[in-house]
Amino acid sequence: MSVTLKDVAQAARVSVSTASRALTGTGLTSERTQQRLVRIARELGYRPNPIARGLKTGQSRLVALLVHNLTNASFQVMAEVVQARLKALGYQMLLCIGGDDPQAESDTLTTLVDHRIDGLIVVPTGKNGAQLETLSKDVPIVCLVRRDDATDLETVLADDPQGAYLGTRHLIELGHKRIGLIVGRQDTTSGRERLSGYVRALREAGISRDDALIHAGHYVPETGATCARKLLDLARPPSAIFVANHEATLGVLRVTAERNIAIPDDLSLLCYEDMPWFEWHRPAISIVDNGARDLANLAVDRLLHRMDAKGNSKGNGSDGVREYRVGARLIQRDSCRRIDVPAPAKSSKSKSSSSKSSAAKSAKV
Amino acid sequence: MSVTLKDVAQAARVSVSTASRALTGTGLTSERTQQRLVRIARELGYRPNPIARGLKTGQSRLVALLVHNLTNASFQVMAEVVQARLKALGYQMLLCIGGDDPQAESDTLTTLVDHRIDGLIVVPTGKNGAQLETLSKDVPIVCLVRRDDATDLETVLADDPQGAYLGTRHLIELGHKRIGLIVGRQDTTSGRERLSGYVRALREAGISRDDALIHAGHYVPETGATCARKLLDLARPPSAIFVANHEATLGVLRVTAERNIAIPDDLSLLCYEDMPWFEWHRPAISIVDNGARDLANLAVDRLLHRMDAKGNSKGNGSDGVREYRVGARLIQRDSCRRIDVPAPAKSSKSKSSSSKSSAAKSAKV
DNA sequence: AAGCTCTATGCAAACGTTTGCATAAATGGC
DNA sequence: GCCATTTATGCAAACGTTTGCATAGAGCTT
Known part of the structure; x- marks a missing residue:
């Protein structure tokens, strides 16, 4: 059916072995025959059969x-x-x-x-x-x-701890103190690692961890919605939500839309992993890019x-x-906003203590 | 390295041919040997080599x-x-x-x-x-x-003419008379066919075709945005837009968000082809499903x-x-709305003009 | 010019299957 | 119990490559 090495060899009046060697370029054949065979092979439209080659x-x-x-x-x-x-x-x-x-x-x-x-x-x-x-x-x-x-x-991994840390720190730098986290199941590495990054950023900023703000579940929209509702229903709801997965983000967006919560005015939203439409969404959604x-x-x-x-x-x-x-990296778009900082209080201590006490209070919720 | 047919044959003290026939179940071997070979093959963990087989x-x-x-x-x-x-x-x-x-x-x-x-x-x-x-x-x-x-x-195609017809008719049934169409390039079959379905539905409803409402371009978000702007900037903008492609929909959504145009209140939106997040979007986006x-x-x-x-x-x-x-089919969600039919006015004209003026107003924002 | 090393080529086996043909054994009809 | 048929098996070729080994010249070195 298709032209084989034998055909090429015959046309060139050499043995199959020579043909093979010439075409695979082993250097075991004379310059002249090599070129001649390449030419003939092309003329005949020869294509090596990967199956036969594979067998050998x-x-x-x-x-x-x-x-x-x-x-x-x-x-x-x-x-x-x-x-x-x-x-x-x-x-x-x-x-x-x-x-x-x-x-x-x-x-x-x-x-x-x-x-x-x-x-x-x-x-x-x-x-x-x-x-x-x-x-x-x-x-x-x-x-x-x-x-x-x-x-x-050998394994190539995203730096989830760092990514989550980066995202959380970004929110903190924008002035957020109560940051909700919707994260993957804790029996998955990514779930655990993203939580740990979040926690580290909080600790570094001296914000105490509030478990009421942390929700774990499957990476599906439904989870996002459920968790978002729980977070927003808190007596002292978070001012920002960090969704550690793009599927879950769908659910969160639906809930905020349903409740007429404006992003980023009423709530800042940060998402892990990009989706093509995130930058077309209004507001364009800021993300932590996992570097796919x-x-x-x-x-x-x-x-x-x-x-x-x-x-x-x-x-x-x-x-x-x-x-x-x-490494992960932060891509800032429009879904996170700087939180109003009240006029600098006289005592920096009172400020920090107030922030802490508020955190402590919220922990009871 | 891996166990071959020869190994199995040897273990069973038969020839390779018999082994082959037994394992491929040609029925040319006795019931007994057949079963025996199958057993031995399994015991030895024999897996036929698809490459060798393929060669033959x-x-x-x-x-x-x-x-x-x-x-x-x-x-x-x-x-x-x-x-x-x-x-x-x-x-x-x-x-x-x-x-x-x-x-x-x-x-x-x-x-x-x-x-x-x-x-x-x-x-x-x-x-x-x-x-x-x-x-x-x-x-x-x-x-x-x-x-x-x-x-x-032999070719398996979506029924684009029908899909576009279905979608357009749906909008017409909801009372829309000025329906914008953002469609693919006219040198593609799908572009042409979707346009034709749209035109047919209009004609059937006795609505005359207005070329100012029809825009063609590549299936990318940018196109969607550009076309949407053109449509909304019209002196008499459409009350509904039918986007004949999901990528372009992204652009349209961005523009409506930028201009604070509420869907479906100010503008009905219907999209061709589904995306997973369409039903999570608020409002959930109605589509014509191409039946992928x-x-x-x-x-x-x-x-x-x-x-x-x-x-x-x-x-x-x-x-x-x-x-x-x-066949395509319509999936109704929440992005299309029945256009206000005021108490049967004597002049149906005033109705359509009022709804239009509101759309025109928002277009200026 | 004999001996040597290189270089270029060919022969044939191999890779792991499938399959046509031949043959041996089993079956059945008389 | 003999021939004709069927059934089960084996042998060996084939699929299209690659590659170790053998060989025949060609080119050097003495």
Whole structure:
């Protein structure tokens, strides 16, 4: 059907081996025949069959990216980045959607290695550590966004503690003292880390933590709405809300709209992770950018490094680093506002104590 | 490294051929050996090597989906649907992002057939018709969402004329007479078709077409904003805007927010294609759903049909139908409002003018 | 000019399957 | 109990590459 190496060899009156060597550019063939074969191959429209090649070499020029879904904006840009990078290097990306389901993840993983993928970037569910660990002996693997604690795999993570710290500090600098936090479940790393960043910023500013202001739940709009209601129903509601996830933000926005709460006049809103429409929303929503683009790029870098190392069989490509953290950064738009600072009181102490007492009071709510 | 068919055969003391036949279930082997081999294979953890198999059979169990991007919500759900369907059948989806760029599309296509994909669902750019046509001789292809006029390929399309008609009629039924349309470029099929549906609904209602109300442009937020401004700046601005694309909707929303135009009180807004946050937005945005889910499912159906036909070499699987249209449907939420019908006035004219003047007023803000 | 090293080529095996053909064993009809 | 049929198995070729080994010249060194 399609033109094979044999055809090229015949046309050039050389053996298949020479043809192969000439076209793969091993340098084991004379300049002349090399060029001649390249020319003939082009004329005949020869395209090497990756399957046959794969059978012999054990490689497929396929690299898989396994993410939870495609609705998450971060995963979208990651997929696009990974695809672009890989394509430039002659790899095809195999994009798989695991739905954050351990069973699906496990199935997909076996199918992928069956297909002899050359590398894998995976956002692990965290439930298939053993399998991942085993597979990593055959194929280079880099974990992305989440760490699977059961493994020693190289992992590229967002710097959630820092991001949450950055966001919270920003709100504090704007004068906010009562900052609501809607955060992910505490059995996830990101949930815990974002909370910790928030807490650290508060502590640093001498603001005592008020658990009534902290709500944890799934990363879905419903959670955002529920938590927002709880926060706004407080006797002393927060002047700012930090939503540690973009899905939950949807719920918060709905509630504020329903209650006619103006952002940022009545309430400042800061969100973790970007969505394309955030900057088109009025007010444009300020965010802490988790650096999805950088994360993806770094993951690809590390994977390529490992793949390369494997090819040259110089170790497993580990550079001794197990974990990479990609910095988050604050993107200020229009959803956070400086809070009115009353005329400077005479005693700086009274001010701070007042702020503290108010915090203490609110803790009772 | 991994356990091969030969290993299984040896363990069972049969030849590789028998092993192969037993495990692929050809029925050419005795019940007993069949079961015995299946058992042994499982015990040994045998997994057939799809590459070796592919070399022999010319199949890869890989099906590609080539879309423009992943930011478009429709493409997201399509990708998820296709992946789910294929996975259930033991295929791996190869998701590729072409960026609506003819060159990238062309490159990707050749890579894909090099990899001997078993089938392809593609959203064509429309510039590689010849190539697609050629490839379709080797591999079953179904076009999705867009038709490539240079080809005769089976194509699954949204029923844009009907969708636009449905949406426009809805607005008309709510009493709107001046309906702005922000639509795609007229050199795209969808742009033309959506316009035609709009025009048909107007004509049917006896409303004469006003070209000042119709704006065409790229499917990006900027376009939406620009067009919205033009519409609202009209001496007699529309009482409703039908945005024939979700990206453009972002721009429209920004403008209405900037100008303090209340939706749906001052202006009704209807959008083509859904986005996850539309129902969380306040007001929740009414849409014409293009049926992305149905489109994807139908495309998969058709592709499987063709693949099947090819396998059994009973023709090319064409059932004589070249084009499938998947119906659109209206999803009413809260962004469209019945226009005030004052107590049946003697002159219906005064009514429409009053509502219009209010819109005109807000447009000046 | 003999011996040597290089360089360029070819032969053939291998990668892990599937499959046509041949054959051996089992079955059945008489 | 013999031939014809069916059923189960094995052998070996094939799919399109890559690659170790062998070899034939070509070019140097003496």
